[in-house]
Amino acid sequence: MPKQPAVPKNRRKNKLEPYLYLAPATLFIIIVFVYPIIEIFHTSLLQNTASGIKTIGLTNYKLVVQDPVFLEALGNNGKLLISVPFMTVLALMVAILLFENTRGRILYRGIIFLPYILAIPVVGQTFVYLLGLNGILNTLLRDFGLGFLTIDWLGSATWVIPSISLVIIYREMGFGVVLFLARLMSLDKETLEAAAIDGANWWQKHLYVTLPQMSAVIEFFVVVELITMLSWVFSYVFTMTGGGPGFASTVMEFYIWEHAFAFRSPGIASALAVFLLLITSVLIVLQFRVRGRSLEEAE
Amino acid sequence: MKPGNPSTRLWSFLSSIPKHIILIFFSVVALYPVYYMTVTAFKTRQGWLHDQFGLPIPFTFQNMIDAMNKGNIPLWFGNSLIVTIASLVASTIVSALAAFALTRFHFAGRSFFYNSMIGLMVIPPAVLILPLFVLMVNIGLINTLPSVIIIYSGLLIPFSVYLLVSFFRSLPGELFDAAAIDGCTNLDIFLRITMPLSTPALVTLIVVNALFVWNELFVALVFLQDESVKTLMPGLTLFKGHFTNNEPLIMAGSLIATIPMVLLYLFGQRLFVEGLVAGAVK
Numbered sequence: 001m002p003k004q005p006a007v008p009k010n011r012r013k014n015k016l017e018p019y020l021y022l023a024p025a026t027l028f029i030i031i032v033f034v035y036p037i038i039e040i041f042h043t044s045l046l047q048n049t050a051s052g053i054k055t056i057g058l059t060n061y062k063l064v065v066q067d068p069v070f071l072e073a074l075g076n077n078g079k080l081l082i083s084v085p086f087m088t089v090l091a092l093m094v095a096i097l098l099f100e101n102t103r104g105r106i107l108y109r110g111i112i113f114l115p116y117i118l119a120i121p122v123v124g125q126t127f128v129y130l131l132g133l134n135g136i137l138n139t140l141l142r143d144f145g146l147g148f149l150t151i152d153w154l155g156s157a158t159w160v161i162p163s164i165s166l167v168i169i170y171r172e173m174g175f176g177v178v179l180f181l182a183r184l185m186s187l188d189k190e191t192l193e194a195a196a197i198d199g200a201n202w203w204q205k206h207l208y209v210t211l212p213q214m215s216a217v218i219e220f221f222v223v224v225e226l227i228t229m230l231s232w233v234f235s236y237v238f239t240m241t242g243g244g245p246g247f248a249s250t251v252m253e254f255y256i257w258e259h260a261f262a263f264r265s266p267g268i269a270s271a272l273a274v275f276l277l278l279i280t281s282v283l284i285v286l287q288f289r290v291r292g293r294s295l296e297e298a299e
Numbered sequence: 300m301k302p303g304n305p306s307t308r309l310w311s312f313l314s315s316i317p318k319h320i321i322l323i324f325f326s327v328v329a330l331y332p333v334y335y336m337t338v339t340a341f342k343t344r345q346g347w348l349h350d351q352f353g354l355p356i357p358f359t360f361q362n363m364i365d366a367m368n369k370g371n372i373p374l375w376f377g378n379s380l381i382v383t384i385a386s387l388v389a390s391t392i393v394s395a396l397a398a399f400a401l402t403r404f405h406f407a408g409r410s411f412f413y414n415s416m417i418g419l420m421v422i423p424p425a426v427l428i429l430p431l432f433v434l435m436v437n438i439g440l441i442n443t444l445p446s447v448i449i450i451y452s453g454l455l456i457p458f459s460v461y462l463l464v465s466f467f468r469s470l471p472g473e474l475f476d477a478a479a480i481d482g483c484t485n486l487d488i489f490l491r492i493t494m495p496l497s498t499p500a501l502v503t504l505i506v507v508n509a510l511f512v513w514n515e516l517f518v519a520l521v522f523l524q525d526e527s528v529k530t531l532m533p534g535l536t537l538f539k540g541h542f543t544n545n546e547p548l549i550m551a552g553s554l555i556a557t558i559p560m561v562l563l564y565l566f567g568q569r570l571f572v573e574g575l576v577a578g579a580v581k
Contacts, residue, residue, distance in 0.1 A: 017485060021400035022412060024393040025456050031434075032427065032453025033419055039430035094325055097318045104322075110568055111326040114333065117564045117571065119514035121532050122553045125539060126332045129339075129351075129546065136335070136352060174329065175575060182576040231423030235516040239536065253425035253517070260429040261521065273426045280426075284418045291417050291461065 037277065044270035060271035069247045070272065073255040076161055080229040080251070083165035088222055090169070091176025092214075096206060098177070099184040109181060113174035120171070124239030127167045128154065154241050157248035164236055164249060172228065176221050183217040184210070220290040227283050230276070252276045336557070339550040347547050362551035370541065371526060372552055375534035378523075379556075382444055382530055383512045386451035387505050393452065394459035395501070399489050401460070402467040403475065413464065416457040424454065424517055432521060446522045447530070451512050459504055462578055466500035467493060500577070506567050507574035513560055531556045 047056045064070050094112060098105050115123065130136045131153040138150040153163040187210065195209045211218075234253040237243055243250035243258070250258075256276065260269035339347060340362055341355035366372050400406075401413055431450060432441070440446040470493065478488050494501070516532040523529045529537065535552055542548045564571060 015406070018400040018404035018406040018409070021396045021404075021489075025397035025460065026412075028390075028393060028449070028453040028456055029415070029419070032431070032450055032456075033422060035434070036427035036430035037422075039433075040426060043430065094322065097322055101315055101318050101322065103315075104319075108322050108326055109572075112322075112329050113568075113572070114561075114564070115329050117510055117560050118333070118557060119516075119532060119560070121514075121516050121535055122336070122557050123332065125535070125549065125553055126336050130332060130335060134351070136331070139352070170328070170332070178572050178575060182572070227421055231421065231425070234425060235532075238516065238520070253423060256425045257428070257517075257521070260432070266429055266433075269429050273429065276423060277426045280421050280423060283421050287417060287421050288414075291420070292414070 040270040040273045040277070042270075043266055044274050045267075046270075047267045048265070056267070060267040061274075064268060064271045064275065069250060069255065070275075072247050073250045073252050074275075076249060076251050077230055077233075079161045080165055080168070080233060081226060083169055084222055084225045084229060086165075087169040087173050087176060087225065088218065091173050091221070092180055092211075092218070094173075094177045095180035095184060096210065098181050109178065112177050115171045116174040116178075118171065120235035121239045123167060123171050124236055127163075127170075128240055131163055154249075155245055157245050160241055160245065160249045164233075164240060167240070168229075168233065168236060172225060176225075179217055179221055180214065183214050187213055216290075223283070223286045223290045226286065227280070230280055230283065252279075336550045336553055339547050340554045341551075342547045344545060344547055362547045363555070365548055366538075366551040366555055369548075370538045370552065371529070371534060372531070372538065372555055374527065375529050375531045376555070378444060378528060378534075379513060379530040379532075382447055382451065382519075383509055385444070385448045386455065386512050387508055389448065389452040390455040390459055390508065391501065391505060394456050394463055394504075395494065395497075396489070397456070397460050398463035398467050399493055401464050403485060403488070413460075416460045419457040420461070424450075428518070428521055435522060442523060442525045442528050444523075444528060447518055450518050450522070451515065454518075455508050455511065458578065459508065462504055462574075463497070463500065465577070466497055470496055503570050503574040503577065506563065506570040507578070509563065510560060510571070 044060050045055055045057060046053050047059070098108055101108075132138075133150070133152050135153075137153065141147060141149050151159060153159050191209050191213075192205060195205045200208070230252070232253075233251050234257065237249055237251055237254045238257075241249040243254050252272065253276070256269050256272045259265045259272060335352070338353070338355050339351075341358050341360070343357060343359050343361070346355065346357055346359075397412070401409060435441040435446045440449075474492060475488050478492055479485075483491070514532065515530075516536070519530045520533040520536070523533060526534075526537065535556055538552045539549050
């Protein structure tokens with residue numbers, strides 16, 4: 001039985017009281033989330049014509065599904081998801097190294113986390129120079145005699161998504177390191193010592209003792225980053241490539257924005273938004289897995 | 300293996316060298332773009348063309364001065380400050396009230412509200428942006444700071460409520476009951492007990508949320524289109540467009556926009572770390 005505090009009299013008296021405390025938050029939530037979500041379903045059924053707005057049923061959805069750029073944008077979001085396992089493994093590795101090296105731990109952590117506090121437009125703009133034809137990456141390649149590998153990383157349809165992934169990993173990895181290190185510091189030291197006494201080597205120790213105990217926080221980080229790759233990459237694309245070359249780096253968010261404000265087709269933009277909403281709904285299930293804990297069971 | 304043995308200590312020192320090399324590598328990678336932005340901001344245009352990657356020789360403050368004078372950076376900086384402070388004040392108060400209700404009372408819809416917060420954290424702003432744009436046009440708030448203040452406050456509420464609920468829950472319930480028996484109303488309890496006891500959590504939350512608002516581009520880009528109402532992030536993209544061929548000037552603008560968060564980070568690194576970890580710990 002969860003522990004129930006004694007119910008004071010004034011709490012029973014006023015059944016409306018909790019709702020008064022919730023009212024301001026509810027108002028914001030209705031304006032910013034509920035109303036827009038209802039409205040995109042409505043707008044997705046409309047078309048702006050010279051003679052005014054008319055209802056056209058599911059035509060917008062049909063147009064979207066037949067649009068090759070829609071599929072390309074979805075595919076680009078999909079490709080970005082591939083960077084999640086990479087950044088997770090890198091962050092885990094760095095966190096374990098930090099955990100084992102007490103010397104300089106705070107300083108290393110402070111430096112490696114720094115990119116996470118930088119604004120995406122600033123990071124993006126800086127990488128436009130670093131990944132340019134004469135940027136640092138190509139300069140290093142030339143210095144190492146690998147000049148034949150130099151390309152315009154953000155201008156190549158093949159390499160633009162991997163390059164953006166690299167920048168996202170650059171900025172987001174520090175978050176993982178901080179999360180994982182915090183979990184490592186709270187691990188039960190005895191199990192690690194026992195493993196060492198039993199003669200486990202470095203890999204065995206971490207594979208069989210450390211990682212299983214970290215599964216919850218790893219899962220959390222992976223879910224947060226999956227959400228990021230679908231819902232929060234607009235700023236990277238906007239500042240680094242503007243969706244190009246062609247549509248090679250157009251992601252769903254960017255395509256919705258283009259239709260809504262550049263192409264002025266709110267119906268299509270809304271149909272696209274409905275698709276993105278449906279995709280992110282899948283993530284809500286994952287979100288409940290890592291964040292959800294009902295109020296009752298926690299008490 | 301005895302820990303005191305000198306040869307063991309030497310071995311442990313030697314074996315830590317590869318680890319340090321890897322850590323130094325990641326540190327250099329993490330710092331390099333910041334280094335690049337900073338040195339470029341203090342180079343002359345000629346100096347930059349001559350040597351992109353080295354130290355700023357000759358050294359100049361001219362880019363910083365130009366960035367402050369030629370663009371609207373001081374104005375955008377001020378707008379960013381107003382938007383950030385207003386959004387944080389609104390979202391924190393509103394979220395604290397809601398989190399208080401969720402932890403203090405049992406009522407119909409309690410779980411529904413809390414679960415909605417968890418679900419809403421996933422919704423991308425791109426889904427919401429068009430209806431919000433039409434709404435802001437209709438109520439005359441487009442191109443005004445309140446439009447983005449309202450939207451940021453709303454976007455911050457789910458995470459803030461989630462974080463504050465987990466903190467409020469850790470406060471001793473007996474304290475509230477004792478206060479209630481002494482005749483305190485719930486509002487008294489909220490203002491005099493919950494809020495003061497939660498100062499560390501509130502500060503942490505504010506720091507993490509400040510980072511989000513200060514650095515946000517997408518919403519600001521759509522809702523603040525007049526140059527005079529822009530915040531720093533959309534301002535910088537405009538600034539970049541004006542001075543395309545002057546890389547040192549662009550980097551100077553970026554550097555100015557970055558300084559406040561770096562200062563906040565230097566003084567409150569612990570708060571960032573705690574806030575992000577607290578948001579993750581179940």
